[in-house]
Amino acid sequence: MKAKRLLGAALALGLGLAAITSATVAAAQQKRGTSGASAAAPAKPADTPVTKKTIALTPPGIAWGMTTKQVAAVIDKMLDEAYVPRYKAVSPGVKMRALDAELAEEKSAFRRSRIDFGGLPTGIDATPLKGEYTYLNKESMMTLTRESGKRYFFFIQDKLWKIIDEHPLGEKAARGKDYASAVVKLATAFGVPGRVTPPAPDKGRYGNEVDWKDAATHFRAIERNDSEIAFAYEDLVTLGSLDSLRPNKPVDANAIDPAVASAVRKEEPPPAPPPSADKPGKK
Known part of the structure; x- marks a missing residue:
């Protein structure tokens, strides 16, 4: 609170x-337990505000619906451009070959980072990303790790539909000193205040969120902790079709196993028959 x-x-x-x-x-x-003389009817949740500026995806070339191979090609180009200043600073020889190897390893590491959310649990379930994906619905994730932080690319049926960036918070951080100041900066950039949504673990939301959208993208500012914020970009078309794209729903860990429930029902004694209407009463 x-x-x-x-x-x-x-x-x-x-x-x-x-x-x-x-x-x-x-x-x-x-x-807080506050009450008034008369209670007002609960208001409907506000719609996601529409930004006055386009929500841009980066790096250039990234677009919703891309396959994992297409995204990897865009990342290759981004890394090539990022290494240009370093190549200019070295002469042909041992150092340049070492730089070639370093660049190749970064490209390879991105491809190897792919995780498929199949039938077995993954270590991602123990991270703040839990709730951003489901199992057995042809979903996967790739991670780009650089000095500036981590970026996660989410795919469903091998089509890019979500990107999540992690950003530090602090007195000298570009995004703001804390979550509140970061949200204010976003509202100023987008030209409209966002919609605040409280945590709802049953819906896969484990922290406060503030969201916006434009014609193609839904944007969420996710509160992680005092020193980190996450930005989530989602394809609106895919977002509107998630129910059909995710036919296999998560299993409730607290639910009783169907086999156990069936066995319990079989062991229960049958209900006693009702008193017969023909039974003589006491005289």
């Missing part, structure tokens, strides 16, 4: 908002 109040205060201060969303305020009032 403290984090939500701080976030709301920062948005109100930076953007002149009277409130963030009626849904968030209502939820906060319920948790």
Whole structure:
């Protein structure tokens, strides 16, 4: 609750908002136990605000619907360009060959980073990325690791539909000193305040989020911790079709195994028959 109040205060201060969303305020009032003479009907959640500027995907050349091979080719080009200054600083010989090997390894590491979310659990389940993918629905992920941070590319049926970037927070961080200030910067850049959404673990959301969208992309600013924020970019077309693209739903770990439930039902004694209407009463 403290984090939500701080976030709301920062948005109100930076953007002149009277409130963030009626849904968030209502939820906060319920948790604080406040009540009035008459309770207002709960408001419907606000729609995702539309940005006044296009949400750009990077690096240049990346587009929704690309295959893993096509994305790898774009990353190859990006890495080639990133290494140009370093190539200019060395002469042909041992150092240049070492640079060639380093560049080739970065390209190869990106391809090897692919994880397929098949029938077996992965180590990703123990990371903040849990909830961003499902199993047995032809989903996969590739990770680009560089000094600037990590970028995750998510695919469904071998088509790119989501990108998540991790960014540091702090006094000297480009994104802001904390989550609230980072959200204010985003609202200023997009030209409109975002929609605040509280955590909902049952829906795969484990932290506060603020979101926006344009004609093609849904953008989420995800609160990770005091020193990190994540930016998620999602293809709106795929997002609207996720139910059909994910026919295999996650299994509830707390649910009773069907075989056990069936055995329990068989062991239960049959219900006693109702009293017969022909049975004589006491005289």
